[in-house]
Amino acid sequence: MNDAASLFSMPVARLGATVFSLGHVAIAAGALVLALLVLLAFVMWRAGRARAAAQAEAARLAREAEARMAELTRAQAELSGRMGTIAEVFGARQAELTKALSERLDGMSSRLGQSISEQTRATHENLARLQERLAVIDTAQNNIQSLAGQVVQLQQILSDKQTRGAFGQSRMEAIIADGLPHGAYEFQPTLSNGSRPDCLVKMPNGAPSLVIDAKFPLEAWNAIRAASEGEGGAEARRTAETAFRRDVEVHIRAISEKYLINGETQDTAFMFVPSESIFAEIHENFEALVQKAHRARVVIVSPSLLMLSIQVIQAVLKDARMREQAHLIQAEVVKLMQDVCRLDDRVRKLQSHFQAASKDVDLILTSTDKVTKRGARIEALELGGPESREADEGEAGRAAGPGGGSLRLRVVEE
Known part of the structure; x- marks a missing residue:
């Protein structure tokens, strides 16, 4: 600057x-x-x-x-x-x-209060039911104890050979007596060769009877069970099985030789085993015994198989009785057909009467219908005054011609 x-x-x-x-x-x-x-x-x-x-x-x-x-x-x-x-x-x-x-x-x-009260009530009810069930369990426990005592008694019974045979005999007799009518069987009969089987079932139409034997070698079977549960081991069990197989073969041979009599008994006999478990064990582990029994014409049966066989025999007996009564049934059927024919004739006559009555009813209904229609027409008549009557009479005279003198009424339709 x-x-x-x-x-x-x-x-x-x-x-x-x-x-x-x-x-x-x-x-x-x-x-x-x-x-x-x-x-x-x-x-x-x-x-x-x-x-x-x-x-x-x-x-x-x-x-x-x-x-x-x-x-x-x-x-x-x-x-x-x-x-x-x-x-x-x-x-x-x-x-x-x-x-x-x-x-x-x-x-x-x-x-919450209602739920607590309901839960309390349900708890009381459950406790009451629990007490009832506990009482039932106590009763069942007492029954089990009683049953255990009975089993012990049964074991004591089965320990004796004679009582054991009586037990098998009683089971077989109960099954047969429940399934067959009286007279269709016989216990401890005597055959022609002097032998006495446990039961003889009589077949219909003169056929030979069926033999049932209830003596089974339970001693050898009990020996097998004892060997399995004891300390002998496999060797003791094999020894017991050999003895059991030998006793059963002897019993099968005895049945075949003593109870199969030609013309008197069937060519097949039953060997009754009083236990399902023993029957299953024989068929599972002793198949050779079953085959030998079949070849000897002896059938090993359990209680259930014996019951089934008795039911089949019962059906055969029933069929035989029906065949015996066939002629009576046929006669009754003929009489029934005659009664049916008479009933048919009477029904046809009654039908003709009903048809005639129906026709009469139809005619009566036709007449009542006509009467009803005429009454309705009379109710619907409309008569006019003097002038209208004169006019109507004039029209009627013209319509009727020279010789007509009828009165014409005017019907008013509803």
């Missing part, structure tokens, strides 16, 4: 003097002053323009700030209103929630 002032303070004579030179170009002082003036004017113009732009921007920012403040004020007012509304709604909802929770708690307390 000092240089500029010094330049402006120069005398006019010195404005044309050369101040400095750039190469071969000499720059005068007046030109330098003019350039500085132009530059100063340009700088001042730019500074004024920048100030105007800054003022306009400040004014715009002030307006935007005022608008935002107004909007913030309005938003704050709306927020305050909404907060008040939310507070009211929240208060109402809180009251409703409190009321609902109170009702739920009351209902839950009531249901």
Whole structure:
């Protein structure tokens, strides 16, 4: 700035003097002053323009700030209103929630008390039933103890050979007596060769009788069980099985030789085994004995197989009795057919009477229908006054012709 002032303070004579030179170009002082003036004017113009732009921007920012403040004020007012509304709604909802929770708690307390009472009652009932079942279990335990005593007695019975044979005989006799009618069997009979089987079942139509033997070698079987449960091991069991096989073969041969008599008994006899377990063991582990029995025409049967065989024999006996009574049945059928023919004739006669009565009823219904229709027509008659009667009589006379004198009535239809 000092240089500029010094330049402006120069005398006019010195404005044309050369101040400095750039190469071969000499720059005068007046030109330098003019350039500085132009530059100063340009700088001042730019500074004024920048100030105007800054003022306009400040004014715009002030307006935007005022608008935002107004909007913030309005938003704050709306927020305050909404907060008040939310507070009211929240208060109402809180009251409703409190009321609902109170009702739920009351209902839950009531249901809980009812459930506890029902559970208590159910517990008492279950305890009562449990006591009843315990009483039943005590009774069953007493029965089991009694049964155990009876089993011990049965074991004592089976330990004796004679009583054991009587036990098998009694089981066989009970099965046969339950399945066959009296007179169709005989216990301890005497055959023609002097032998006495345990049972003889009489077959129908003069066929030979069937022999059933109930004496089974249980001693050898008990020896096998004792060897299996004892300390003898496999060798003792093989020895007991050999003895059992030998005793059964002897018994099968005795049945085949003593009880199979041609023309007197069937060519097959039954050997009764009084236990299903023994029967299953024989068929499972002693297949050779079963085959020898078949070849000797002896069938080994258990209680269930004997019962099934007795049922088959019972059916055969029933069929034989029906065949014996066939002629009586045929005569009764002939008489029944005669009665049916007479009944058919009488039914046909009754049907003809019913048909005649039906025709009479139809004729009566036809007559009553006609009478009903005529009565309805008479009820529907409409008679007019004197003038109408004269007009009707004139019309009737014209319709009837010269010799007609009938009265025409006008029927009014409903």
